[in-house]
Amino acid sequence: MKEDSARPPKIPEWLLTKFSYWIERHSLIDDLEEEYHINLSKRGHTYSRLWYWSQIFRAIPTIVSYSLYRNAIMIKNYALIALRNIRKRKVFSFINITGLAISLSLCLFVVKLTFTMYSSDRFHEKKDRIYRVISQTTGENDVIELATAPLPLVYELEQIPEIETVVRIKKNFGGAAAAMKKVLMVQGFYADRDFFHVFSYELEAGDPRSALAEPYSLVVTKELAQKFFGSGNSVGEILSIQDVGDFKITGVMKDTSKLQSHMRFECLASLSTLNSLEKQKKIPASLENWKNLNDNYVYFLLRENASPNRIEELFPAIVKKHYPDTKTEYIYSLQVLTKISPGKNLGNWLSKPAVSPQLPLLLSSIALLIMIIACFNYTNLSLAKALSRAKEVGVRKAMGANRFKLITQFIGEAVTYALIAFVLALIFLKLVIPIFVSQMPLYTEIESQSLGVTLFFILFAVFTGILAGIIPALYISKFNPAEVLRDITKAKVFSRINLRRVLVVFQFFISFVFIITTIVLYKQIRFEKTIDTGFNAENILNVELQNTNYETLKQEMSTHPAVSRVSASAFILCTGTRWGTRAKNPDASEFLEVDFISIDHDFIENFELELVAGQNFPEMPYLENERFVILNEMAVERFGFASPLDAVGQIITFKENKNLEIIGVVKDFLSQSTSSPVYPLILRVVPEYFEYASLKIRTDDMESTLLFLETKWKELEPFRPFRYSFFEDQLEDYYKEVENVLRGVSFITFLAILIAFFGLLGMVIYDTEARVKEIGIRKVMGASVIDIILVTSKSFVFLLLLAAALATPVAWLINNLLLRDFSNRIELGFGIFAFGLLMMFALGFITIFSQTIRAAFANPVDSLRYE
Amino acid sequence: MSNLTKNEEIILLSILRLEDNAYGVSIKNQIKKLTDEEWNYGLLYCALDQLARKGLLIKREGMPVPKRGGRRKIYYSISRSGRRALEEAYELKEALWDGIGVHSLKKGEAS
Numbered sequence: 004m005k006e007d008s009a010r011p012p013k014i015p016e017w018l019l020t021k022f023s024y025w026i027e028r029h030s031l032i033d034d035l036e037e038e039y040h041i042n043l044s045k046r047g048h049t050y051s052r053l054w055y056w057s058q059i060f061r062a063i064p065t066i067v068s069y070s071l072y073r074n075a076i077m078i079k080n081y082a083l084i085a086l087r088n089i090r091k092r093k094v095f096s097f098i099n100i101t102g103l104a105i106s107l108s109l110c111l112f113v114v115k116l117t118f119t120m121y122s123s124d125r126f127h128e129k130k131d132r133i134y135r136v137i138s139q140t141t142g143e144n145d146v147i148e149l150a151t152a153p154l155p156l157v158y159e160l161e162q163i164p165e166i167e168t169v170v171r172i173k174k175n176f177g178g179a180a181a182a183m184k185k186v187l188m189v190q191g192f193y194a195d196r197d198f199f200h201v202f203s204y205e206l207e208a209g210d211p212r213s214a215l216a217e218p219y220s221l222v223v224t225k226e227l228a229q230k231f232f233g234s235g236n237s238v239g240e241i242l243s244i245q246d247v248g249d250f251k252i253t254g255v256m257k258d259t260s261k262l263q264s265h266m267r268f269e270c271l272a273s274l275s276t277l278n279s280l281e282k283q284k285k286i287p288a289s290l291e292n293w294k295n296l297n298d299n300y301v302y303f304l305l306r307e308n309a310s311p312n313r314i315e316e317l318f319p320a321i322v323k324k325h326y327p328d329t330k331t332e333y334i335y336s337l338q339v340l341t342k343i344s345p346g347k348n349l350g351n352w353l354s355k356p357a358v359s360p361q362l363p364l365l366l367s368s369i370a371l372l373i374m375i376i377a378c379f380n381y382t383n384l385s386l387a388k389a390l391s392r393a394k395e396v397g398v399r400k401a402m403g404a405n406r407f408k409l410i411t412q413f414i415g416e417a418v419t420y421a422l423i424a425f426v427l428a429l430i431f432l433k434l435v436i437p438i439f440v441s442q443m444p445l446y447t448e449i450e451s452q453s454l455g456v457t458l459f460f461i462l463f464a465v466f467t468g469i470l471a472g473i474i475p476a477l478y479i480s481k482f483n484p485a486e487v488l489r490d491i492t493k494a495k496v497f498s499r500i501n502l503r504r505v506l507v508v509f510q511f512f513i514s515f516v517f518i519i520t521t522i523v524l525y526k527q528i529r530f531e532k533t534i535d536t537g538f539n540a541e542n543i544l545n546v547e548l549q550n551t552n553y554e555t556l557k558q559e560m561s562t563h564p565a566v567s568r569v570s571a572s573a574f575i576l577c578t579g580t581r582w583g584t585r586a587k588n589p590d591a592s593e594f595l596e597v598d599f600i601s602i603d604h605d606f607i608e609n610f611e612l613e614l615v616a617g618q619n620f621p622e623m624p625y626l627e628n629e630r631f632v633i634l635n636e637m638a639v640e641r642f643g644f645a646s647p648l649d650a651v652g653q654i655i656t657f658k659e660n661k662n663l664e665i666i667g668v669v670k671d672f673l674s675q676s677t678s679s680p681v682y683p684l685i686l687r688v689v690p691e692y693f694e695y696a697s698l699k700i701r702t703d704d705m706e707s708t709l710l711f712l713e714t715k716w717k718e719l720e721p722f723r724p725f726r727y728s729f730f731e732d733q734l735e736d737y738y739k740e741v742e743n744v745l746r747g748v749s750f751i752t753f754l755a756i757l758i759a760f761f762g763l764l765g766m767v768i769y770d771t772e773a774r775v776k777e778i779g780i781r782k783v784m785g786a787s788v789i790d791i792i793l794v795t796s797k798s799f800v801f802l803l804l805l806a807a808a809l810a811t812p813v814a815w816l817i818n819n820l821l822l823r824d825f826s827n828r829i830e831l832g833f834g835i836f837a838f839g840l841l842m843m844f845a846l847g848f849i850t851i852f853s854q855t856i857r858a859a860f861a862n863p864v865d866s867l868r869y870e
Numbered sequence: 871m872s873n874l875t876k877n878e879e880i881i882l883l884s885i886l887r888l889e890d891n892a893y894g895v896s897i898k899n900q901i902k903k904l905t906d907e908e909w910n911y912g913l914l915y916c917a918l919d920q921l922a923r924k925g926l927l928i929k930r931e932g933m934p935v936p937k938r939g940g941r942r943k944i945y946y947s948i949s950r951s952g953r954r955a956l957e958e959a960y961e962l963k964e965a966l967w968d969g970i971g972v973h974s975l976k977k978g979e980a981s
Contacts, residue, residue, distance in 0.1 A: 026915040027929075030944045034894030035911060062912030069916040 011039045012052060015059035019066070025073045026066065035059075088416070089423075095388060096420070098765045099381045099471075102758040103424035106370075106377035107467060108431035109754060111460055113370040115432075117363040118456050123263045123344045127203045129304055132167075133340040134311055136160075136301040137349060141332040150349040152301040152335060153293045157195075159321050160301070165309035170195045170202075172300040173289065174353060176272050179245040179722040182231045186722055189227060189244070191270035192353075193277060201304045204262075208238045209254025220273040221250035227269045228255045245722050246550075247285065248276070265344045267354040293325045300353060302340075311337050372513055373755055378471040379506040380762035381417060385475035386503055387769040396482045409480035417472025418465055425464035474502070504802060507766065510759040511806030511843070512813075517752035518839045519814035523821065523831065524745045528738060530829045536577055537672025537681075538610040543730035544698045545575055546712070549723050553603075553693050559715045565702035566712075570605035573692040575730070578737045581675045585658040586685060588642045594658055597638055598674060598682040601692035607633075607669065609699055616647035617667030620688055629688060631666035638683035639668055655685070663687070673827075676737065680826035697730070756846065763799065764850050771795055771858040779863035791859035796851045803847045807840050814839075874959045880905060881917055882926065882956055885946050892946045893932070918946060926952035 016035075020028055035058060042051035089096040124130060136152040160169045177190040198204075199211035206214065207225060214222050221242060228237040243249045250272060280286050289295040305311060318335040326333055338346070344357040396409060548556065548571075557569045574580035584599035604620045606612075620631055632655055636647060644650035647668035654662050671681040702708050709727075716725040728736075771778070778791055786794075815831060822828045874882070884900040885892040892900075894914065901909050921927045928949045931942040948956070 026919045027944055028915075029941060030894055031911050031915050033941060033943070034898070037895050058911060061910035062915075065910065065912035065916055069912075069919070 011036055011055050015056055019059055019063065025070050031062075089420075092388070094765055094768055095384050098384060098761045099377075099420055100424045100427065102377035102380045102761055103421055103467065103471070104427035104431060105754050105758060106373045107421070107424055107428035107464060108435070109373050109751070110370045110463065110467075111428060111432050113363070113366045114459060114463070115456060116366065119263065120345055120358050120363055123358075124265060124340050126262055126264075127340060129201065129203070130340045132305045132307065133201055134303055134305060134314075134337045135340065135343065136303075136335055137338050138296055139334040139336070140296065141334070148347070148349050149296055149351045150338075150343075150353060151296045151299050151351045153295055154289050154299045154301070155291050155293055155325070156301050156321070156335075159317075160303055160314075163314060163317065165306050165313060167304040167306045168197045168201055169301065169303040170198050171274055172198075172266075172302065172353070173274065173277065174298045174300070176247070177244065177270070178247060180231075180242050181245070181722070182240060182242045185231055187230060188724065189242075189269050191268040191272065192266070193274045194271045195274045198271060201302060204259065205257045207255045207257045208236065211254070214254035215271060215273040216275070217251075217253070218273055218275045218279055219248060219250050220253040220276075221270055222254035222256060223252055223270040224256045224259050224268075226258070226260065228252070242270075247280065250276075265353055265355065265357065297351065311339070369751060373751065373758065374467060376510045376513060376755055376758050376762075378467065379510055380758060380765065381420065381471035382474045383503050383506050383762060384765045384769070385413075385417075385472070386478060387766060389475065389479050390773075392479050393482050396479055400482075406480045410476045413476035413479055414469055414472040417476070418468030421464050421468030421471065425461070428464075429460075503766075507763065507802050508806045508809065510762060511803055512810045514752075514755045514759045515807050515810035515839060515843055516814045516817060517748070517755045518842060519810075519835060520818055520821070521745070521749045521752045522835050522839055523818045523829070524741070524748055526829050526835065527822065527825060528741055528745060531677040531741075531825075531827065532738065534673070534677050534827055536677065537670060538576060538612055540576075540610070540730040540734060542700055543609070544700050544712075545728055545730055545733065546696045546698065546716075547726040548694055548696055549720070549726070551720055551723075553690065553696060556696055556716075556719060559719065560696070560698060560712055562715075563708060563711050565700050565704075565708045566698050567701055568605050568609050568699040570609040570697045571601075571603040571690075571693040571695065572606055572697065573601040573689075573694055575695055575733060576610070577673055577676050578733055579676050581679075581682075584685065586642075586655050588644075589654050589656045589662070591643070595641060595683075597641065598684040600674065600684065600686055601689040602686050603688055603690075603693070606686075606697070609697055612672060613670040615668050615670050617651035617665065619667060621666075629661070630664060631688070632663045633667045633669055633686040634665055635669050635681070635684040635686075636671045637681050638685055641683035677827060678741075678825040756843075760846055760850050763847065764854070767799060767851050767854040770799075771854050775858065775861070775866045778858050778861070779866035782859075782863040783867065788856075788859045792852065792855045795855040795858060796848075799851050800847070803844065807843060811836055873962070874955050877913075877917055878921060878926075879956070879959055881914075881921065882948060882952055885927070885948055886956070890945070890947070893943050897946070921952070922946075925949055926955055 016032055019032065035055065038058075039051050039055050042054055046054075089100075127133060135150070136156060138149050138152050140147050140149070154171050154173070157169045157171055160166050171194070173193040176193050178188065179186055180189040194215055196213070196215040198215055199206065205211075206222070209222065214220060223237065223242075231237065231242065232240060237252050237255055240252050241249050242252060277286070277290055281288050281290060287295070287297075289297075289299050305314075315335075315337055322333050322335065344355075345360040345363070346357045348357055348359060399409065546556075546560075553571050557571075560566055561569055573582060582599050582601075583596055585594040586597055587594045604622055607614065607619050615636065617633070620633065634642070634647075634650060634655075639647050639650045642650070642655065644653065650665050650668055653665050655665060656662050669686070673679070673681060674684055675682065698712075700708060712727070713725045716723075774795065778795065781791060781794070814836070818831055822831065880901060881897065884897050884904060887904075888896055888900055894911070897918075898909055898911070898914055901907065901914075918927065922929055926949055928947050930945050930947065932945050934942050
């Protein structure tokens with residue numbers, strides 16, 4: 004006890020030291036102790052302890068506010084020093100901060116994009132135990148990987164003890180939905196009752212365990228509920244879906260718009276509804292159909308600690324049992340939820356195709372390249388300016404600073420630049436980048452910034468500073484003080500001149516590759532837009548049939564005088580769609596894969612396809628029994644007929660045991676897209692496959708014509724929206740994707756060039772500055788302005804040439820790979836490279852000459868006055 | 871030279887009176903004696919740090935004291951600029967009060 008009271012309490016002392024960084028804290032504590040002991044002897048133990056505590060608590064507020072004040076002053080001083088340096092070296096700072104800011108914002112964009120991609124489906128609590136059954140079917144000559152699986156698989160999976168719950172999902176639920184006198188298109192899935200047990204979607208209203216139990220139950224998202232019922236309670240309301248039935252709303256999901264997932268839906272109908280729908284023949288059978296792999300998905304929840312491999316091993320036996328004799332081989336395997344996207348590219352995806360895992364990699368490497376170009380600017384200009392820092396280094400070394408301290412100082416300087424650039428980059432990211440990429444589909448899904456991303460950003464900026472500053476720091480800190488201070492000209496500051504050259508060449512090497520790629524993509528798109536497709540798309544309006552009877556539609560719409568012809572087809576030409584079928588020459592043993600399109604009699608005239616032999620399909624009405632086909636020239640060749648004329652009248656046998664007579668042959672035309680080749684194509688009249696009506700319209704008053712057509716449509720289909728597009732617009736739209744890529748590439752090219760030329764500008768400024776006396780002497784000795792420009796520009800022009808020479812083969816290789824995907828492609832000729840070179844040199848010359856001309860015209864008296 | 875604050879003036883004058891024996895405890899006690907105010911150590915040490923930074927005080931280490939775990943006491947004395955600052959403060963006060971005196975305050979009160 005006595006021992007204890009001899010010392011003042013420890014806790015307040017410890018508290019005090021936490022706050023008193025700036026003041027003489029040991030002295031303070033000693034003083035307190037001294038008074039404590041005096042008090043102890045005079046007033047006793049309790050008093051002195053209380054006194055001690057009160058002293059501490061009275062002192063702390065003052066000390067805390069004082070240290071805040073001190074810290075603020077310190078930071079202000081650092082900022083002032085940094086700002087003074089930045090202002091003193093205007094060219095250097097401007098070039099580096101802009102360059103670093105631009106490249107950082109690009110990197111940040113990629114980081115954000117990557118984070119968003121990898122956050123897909125991560126919100127499900129049981130994500131590591133949720134698996135999807137995926138399938139692979141091997142036919143006679145193709146292997147297809149699908150995200151779908153047959154629904155009856157559920158009966159087998161439920162037998163497996165390791166599986167906790169199975170959830171079946173069927174997509175393509177929806178259509179025109181009506182409630183509260185409103186009609187809206189809705190889309191969603193059918194799902195098993197345990198959906199909410201497996202997936203972590205939360206319900207705002209309704210019971211998650213039973214909401215999807217009864218047939219004709221519907222769970223809707225909050226957004227959809229609000230569209231129909233406003234903010235009121237929607238549970239218990241009825242939503243009638245056209246052609247499907249009336250559904251009772253049994254649950255409302257919390258806001259799903261922020262959740263990243265491979266599934267997107269507005270509503271979920273109970274899967275038990277399918278029984279009744281299949282009985283009424285409203286949809287094709289899938290519940291018990293082992294061969295239906297169109298739109299069914301099987302997910303399950305594995306028990307904890309169970310092995311998915313064990314379940315995969317059971318699949319071959321299941322397949323053997325249920326596919327006793329089939330030529331197609333079925334293989335089932337598992338995919339864990341978190342590997343769905345980014346993940347393998349599978350057919351029949353649920354809501355959107357999986358993002359390729361290579362995409363973030365590709366984008367990151369491009370962003371890093373730009374980053375490196377900007378870092379090289381810093382490195383290069385720092386090295387060029389090294390001479391001006393040499394004296395400072397000499398003095399500091401003489402004062403006793405060691406090399407490590409100097410390296411830290413110079414790297415610290417670079418990090419400061421990077422951090423300033425980082426602030427600018429955040430502004431760019433918000434304001435500038437969206438202008439260039441907002442059209443891209445991926446961009447729309449980028450989620451708002453999280454703390455993790457922000458921290459990563461800052462670390463990244465610091466790392467960039469270190470990367471940019473390391474070489475100059477190592478180099479400048481090596482200066483020998485004695486040498487530098489004695490005679491600066493003798494110090495070997497220019498030994499790194501080769502490194503600088505390598506860096507510049509690398510920058511322009513990358514820039515040149517980007518320039519060439521941009522030109523190639525631009526020319527390719529231009530080329531495709533002007534390509535001869537073999538058909539005429541002018542004045543054609545395509546109307547989506549949406550299950551309307553085509554004959555009635557045709558009759559109704561033809562009544563308008565501006566509509567000169569109406570034809571039907573299964574898809575719209577040259578917008579990416581391709582249908583296939585199998586057929587053969589009756590003599591041949593093997594069936595051949597050929598393209599196929601279902602059309603009607605008017606199609607050929609409507610699109611001005613040229614018949615090279617035979618004739619068009621006979622006029623309506625359609626024959627109940629299909630009798631004729633028309634081939635294109637390529638198909639004639641494929642089936643082994645000697646000529647189009649020979650082919651007419653011959654028979655073609657189809658896989659479904661149908662024999663059809665060739666009635667005509669059309670000239671080849673592009674059917675899938677302008678970037679794919681002409682395929683062997685069979686034209687048939689199969690009205691069940693008609694999806695679009697194409698109206699040839701000639702009118703000066705398009706508005707009233709469209710109004711007329713819409714009124715006609717509303718009469719036929721009051722619940723479906725009138726969906727139409729002009730064919731020429733659709734063709735334009737199809738290029739959007741490629742144009743988006745072009746937009747991205749040209750944006751990046753622009754950045755790369757901008758940064759690289761900024762760097763070049765800085766180099767030229769410093770170089771002419773350093774040679775100002777040399778230029779003066781040359782002029783005095785009689786050199787002309789041209790001579791001076793040549794002398795000063797020579798080395799830089801050489802570097803540009805070298806970069807272009809090295810980059811040409813690489814650019815050629817990369818663009819050859821790129822163009823391989825286009826069947827109708829431009830020639831990767833000399834012209835493109837010459838144009839790229841011209842562009843780079845035009846920019847290069849402007850940059851170089853802007854400085855060297857000034858130097859050449861300068862009066863030598865000014866530079867030599869003091870010699 | 872910026873003007874001294876009241877607190878700074880009090881500290882400097884206390885140190886001046888203490889001559890060679892100015893350290894934490896003694897300064898605090900001196901202030902108590904002069905102004906009858908109990909300063910807390912936080913206020914005292916922050917003000918001492920501020921004054922030392924301004925160059926008005928000089929810190930000096932005394933002999934190691936066994937009681938303080940072998941650490942040296944830190945003594946404070948007034949620097950040349952500190953003395954000048956005090957001088958200016960005194961002159962300023964004189965100039966401000968010149969020709970008035972305390973009695974004029976009482977006169978104002980009466981009227």
